[in-house]
Amino acid sequence: ESYDMGGHDTYMHKEIHEQADAVDRALRGRIDDRFSTVHLGGLNLDARDARAVRRVKILGCGTSYHAGQIGAQMIEELARIPADAEPASEFRYRNPVVDPDTLYIAVSQSGETYDVLAAVQELKRKGARVLGLVNVVGSAIARETDGGIYVHAGPEVCVVSTKCFTNMVVSFGLLALHLGRTRDLSVADGKRIIAGLRKLPEQIAEILANEEEIEKLAGEYADAKSMMFIGRVRGYPVAREASLKLKEVSYIHAEAYPASELKHGPLALIEPAMPTVAIVPDDDLLEKNRAALEEIKARSGRILAVAHQVQEKADHTIVVPKNEDELDPILMGIPLQLLAYYTAKAMGRDIDKPRNLAKSVTVE
Ligand code: AGP
Numbered sequence: 001e002s003y004d005m006g007g008h009d010t011y012m013h014k015e016i017h018e019q020a021d022a023v024d025r026a027l028r029g030r031i032d033d034r035f036s037t038v039h040l041g042g043l044n045l046d047a048r049d050a051r052a053v054r055r056v057k058i059l060g061c062g063t064s065y066h067a068g069q070i071g072a073q074m075i076e077e078l079a080r081i082p083a084d085a086e087p088a089s090e091f092r093y094r095n096p097v098v099d100p101d102t103l104y105i106a107v108s109q110s111g112e113t114y115d116v117l118a119a120v121q122e123l124k125r126k127g128a129r130v131l132g133l134v135n136v137v138g139s140a141i142a143r144e145t146d147g148g149i150y151v152h153a154g155p156e157v158c159v160v161s162t163k164c165f166t167n168m169v170v171s172f173g174l175l176a177l178h179l180g181r182t183r184d185l186s187v188a189d190g191k192r193i194i195a196g197l198r199k200l201p202e203q204i205a206e207i208l209a210n211e212e213e214i215e216k217l218a219g220e221y222a223d224a225k226s227m228m229f230i231g232r233v234r235g236y237p238v239a240r241e242a243s244l245k246l247k248e249v250s251y252i253h254a255e256a257y258p259a260s261e262l263k264h265g266p267l268a269l270i271e272p273a274m275p276t277v278a279i280v281p282d283d284d285l286l287e288k289n290r291a292a293l294e295e296i297k298a299r300s301g302r303i304l305a306v307a308h309q310v311q312e313k314a315d316h317t318i319v320v321p322k323n324e325d326e327l328d329p330i331l332m333g334i335p336l337q338l339l340a341y342y343t344a345k346a347m348g349r350d351i352d353k354p355r356n357l358a359k360s361v362t363v364e
Helices: 011-017 019-027 047-052 062-079 114-125 140-144 163-181 187-208 211-221 235-250 259-264 286-298 325-332 334-346
Strands: 055-060 083-087 102-108 129-134 147-150 226-231 253-258 276-280 303-307 316-319
Touching: 011 019, 011 334, 019 163, 019 187, 055 062, 055 114, 062 083, 062 102, 062 163, 062 235, 062 325, 102 114, 114 129, 114 140, 129 140, 129 163, 147 163, 163 187, 163 325, 187 325, 187 334, 211 316, 211 334, 226 235, 226 259, 235 253, 235 276, 235 325, 235 334, 253 259, 259 286, 276 286, 286 303, 303 334, 325 334
Parallel strands: 055 083, 055 102, 102 129, 129 147, 226 253, 226 276, 276 303, 303 316
Antiparallel strands: none
């Protein structure tokens, strides 16, 4: 991939459309069908080390933090290791307990974000093992960490991250599979996840082929002053990332909440002028998510669902292809990148360089 705009009006549009190829690149040469696992050359973590990990802590900022939240869930689900993600900027200021049995993972597109780098340096000083999940080869975070995974998204120019987020989540899927296969993830489950990963590039292309429909929907919602994004468990970090995308590029205020938290407060905001974007995967929480849609409809809220099947209570549904439950978050945010892009375009925003933001934040 090059810095050439290649016929697209913005880098954001170009980078959204590069995602099928980018994911293909992240998978290439890494899948090991013989043992239903993956090879991650630079990880620097042998099977014995991997089995000794008692906890995983993921650190990143902004979109990379959201990718880390999905990654933590994947690691818990596939490797059954307790895992969580935290903004690196918070972690480094709270004098955290650094535990020798915890595997720390720093996530960054640029590999230069100061808060992440400072967290890595503090962890290293205290003797922790820190891996990097980074896009830019040879960047500061890649150099400071003990090993890691390059996400191979290719150059990302737009300040608003899209393809790198997707490749980060795919890379977490690879790491979760690898850790899982050194522990209790069965051969059959390993095969199932590999088959799911292999389907991703084609499924991404399918979502992007639906672009016209999403452009029309953006026209319907561009009048909103504020939008709510909801999801549950796997869908919640997807909702958070989609909400960040919309606010960065369109400057529309957006809030993300776990759907389960609506009744604890945010339901008070629901009215026709406050549309909700709901992430509704076909998984074991489908009925719970549908109940949330009913709650919103009962308060005359407009609903745009991203789902695997049309949602009766929603005003509009963007149907995305189903993958394995654990990998669904990789796909469900992609139409919402397009929604953010077309909303910003309709509003005449400076899409590649939103006001007040820089591509990489190398200062405190
Ligand atoms: C993403 O759209 C943002 N512009 C921003 O949140 C970004 O993800 C964050 O600053 C972290 O950057 P990094 O991945 O280069 O560390």
